Amino acid sequence: MPWSRCLAPVLPSLSRRSRCEEPSDSEPPTQRPPRVVVVGAGLTGCLTAALLRRSLPQLELQVWERATYPSGRFGAGLAFEGHWLDLGAQVLSLIEVDSGHPNAGADGHNLQSSDLCSAWEEVQKMVSQSFLHRVPDDMLAATEERMKYTGLWAHFWCHQGFGALQRRYLAEARAELRHGRVDAVADGTLVITKRPSGQVLREEADLVILAVPAPEVLRVTGPGRWPAVAAALERIRYDRRSAVGVALDHALLLPVADAFAGAAEMSLDLPQYVEADDKVHLIAWQNVKRMECHGVSSTSIPHGDPILLVVHSTTSEPNFHLSDALKAVSQVLGVPSSLVEGLVLKSKMVDWTSCQMVQPLESIPTNLRVEEPCLQHGRVIVAGDFWSQSSFLGCFCSAKAAVRCAVTNLEAKEVMPEEARAELNVNGSICLDLDLEFIERHFL
Numbered sequence: 001m002p003w004s005r006c007l008a009p010v011l012p013s014l015s016r017r018s019r020c021e022e023p024s025d026s027e028p029p030t031q032r033p034p035r036v037v038v039v040g041a042g043l044t045g046c047l048t049a050a051l052l053r054r055s056l057p058q059l060e061l062q063v064w065e066r067a068t069y070p071s072g073r074f075g076a077g078l079a080f081e082g083h084w085l086d087l088g089a090q091v092l093s094l095i096e097v098d099s100g101h102p103n104a105g106a107d108g109h110n111l112q113s114s115d116l117c118s119a120w121e122e123v124q125k126m127v128s129q130s131f132l133h134r135v136p137d138d139m140l141a142a143t144e145e146r147m148k149y150t151g152l153w154a155h156f157w158c159h160q161g162f163g164a165l166q167r168r169y170l171a172e173a174r175a176e177l178r179h180g181r182v183d184a185v186a187d188g189t190l191v192i193t194k195r196p197s198g199q200v201l202r203e204e205a206d207l208v209i210l211a212v213p214a215p216e217v218l219r220v221t222g223p224g225r226w227p228a229v230a231a232a233l234e235r236i237r238y239d240r241r242s243a244v245g246v247a248l249d250h251a252l253l254l255p256v257a258d259a260f261a262g263a264a265e266m267s268l269d270l271p272q273y274v275e276a277d278d279k280v281h282l283i284a285w286q287n288v289k290r291m292e293c294h295g296v297s298s299t300s301i302p303h304g305d306p307i308l309l310v311v312h313s314t315t316s317e318p319n320f321h322l323s324d325a326l327k328a329v330s331q332v333l334g335v336p337s338s339l340v341e342g343l344v345l346k347s348k349m350v351d352w353t354s355c356q357m358v359q360p361l362e363s364i365p366t367n368l369r370v371e372e373p374c375l376q377h378g379r380v381i382v383a384g385d386f387w388s389q390s391s392f393l394g395c396f397c398s399a400k401a402a403v404r405c406a407v408t409n410l411e412a413k414e415v416m417p418e419e420a421r422a423e424l425n426v427n428g429s430i431c432l433d434l435d436l437e438f439i440e441r442h443f444l
């Protein structure tokens, strides 16, 4: 039953219990939509907000993001003269469930088959709208990350850049996007510090959905609050990578086109590039990602358009700089580095300290019984790629699970038992403590 029908009757009944009086017919029951706050406007947060809106159209929804735009490891980028360079993920990856491969779409890695199918449908819808574009495997680097096993993984580009995908989900969510860093989260309460003023705000919500990397979950929930959860989250490990986006003068088009030879990526830590700089893992040519989406070949990039490259460091390189990226570019182009340096129009570097998971939750021996890629504790739900895997698929499935949890929780208020506190077992994992005092304080 949707919350809008089920929540309204329960609140007056709680009111009656607390005040020992019957409601009069002339007093309409107090009704207000549940208020949910999502922390983090990365891919998981934006997806969660959009999927929540699909399930609960009347919801009051707010998203807090510490950066100045919806970004994170998927949506972060460099905007330059109307062009976009993806600084995090270079492709959107998920399982091609209808490929006929025996493992495509099977349950596993903490993911449910039905969610894998929903993710595929979601992406196919955006392909049919020409918002996403499937990448031919031969245009991608031969890196292990691309998991080129026919019939399993499929990769997509967004012709406007992945920042546009997150903005699209936020627009669908009709969420109020607020900028500020959430410093503390405790059962339905958030403390936020606004930058740069330093103003400290306090927000209350019926549910808070944390969609930030595991170390940040630990930071905002504070030490010792959830010992079992903390013990597991502390052991999740990410690799670290730096990304440098660089817009170069159009004069470099021909050497770049020669070096990429029809591909969009080259991986430099493969044996064929032993002479290239070993600090660099991948170079991705952004113009091609945009042009291919429009069916135009790389050599027909409009005259004067900047050449847009993104360079990812290897995971073992903690001290990576623009100069390292330019050195590698000059090596693969066969052009003096002083020339490349002189043709830089704009650059931006991001140090992804929590990049992609190398030790996800599923690989950690823990007492936590997590059967879904999310976890709920009181009025806090924790979602993110770290419950399963660092990919669009991992984020989508976690967002789906978080929305299931949220809907169950909001609807549970209707069937709240007479006892003062009920311990419900959500998803067979964590006990949910429904706080009647909180509800009376905030709803009645």
Ligand SMILES: Cc1cc2nc3c(=O)[nH]c(=O)nc-3n(C[C@H](O)[C@H](O)[C@H](O)COP(=O)(O)OP(=O)(O)OC[C@H]3O[C@@H](n4cnc5c(N)ncnc54)[C@H](O)[C@@H]3O)c2cc1C
Pocket (backbone or CB within 6 Å): 039, 040, 041, 042, 043, 044, 045, 064, 065, 066, 067, 070, 071, 072, 073, 074, 075, 087, 088, 089, 090, 091, 092, 093, 094, 145, 180, 181, 182, 183, 211, 212, 213, 216, 220, 241, 243, 312, 352, 354, 355, 356, 383, 384, 385, 386, 389, 390, 391, 392, 393, 394, 395
């Ligand atoms: C280099 C790299 C390559 C990748 N390659 C691929 C690929 O090929 N295919 C693929 O599908 N995926 C890839 N990924 C993985 C994918 O990008 C991630 O799995 C995904 O972006 C994780 O999203 P998230 O929303 O869970 O976390 P994040 O992207 O980390 O988002 C968290 C958001 O929360 C915000 N935030 C954090 N703390 C706070 C706070 N206290 N208050 C307010 N806001 C806060 C952050 O600013 C951020 O916007 C790659 C990632 C990287 C970095």
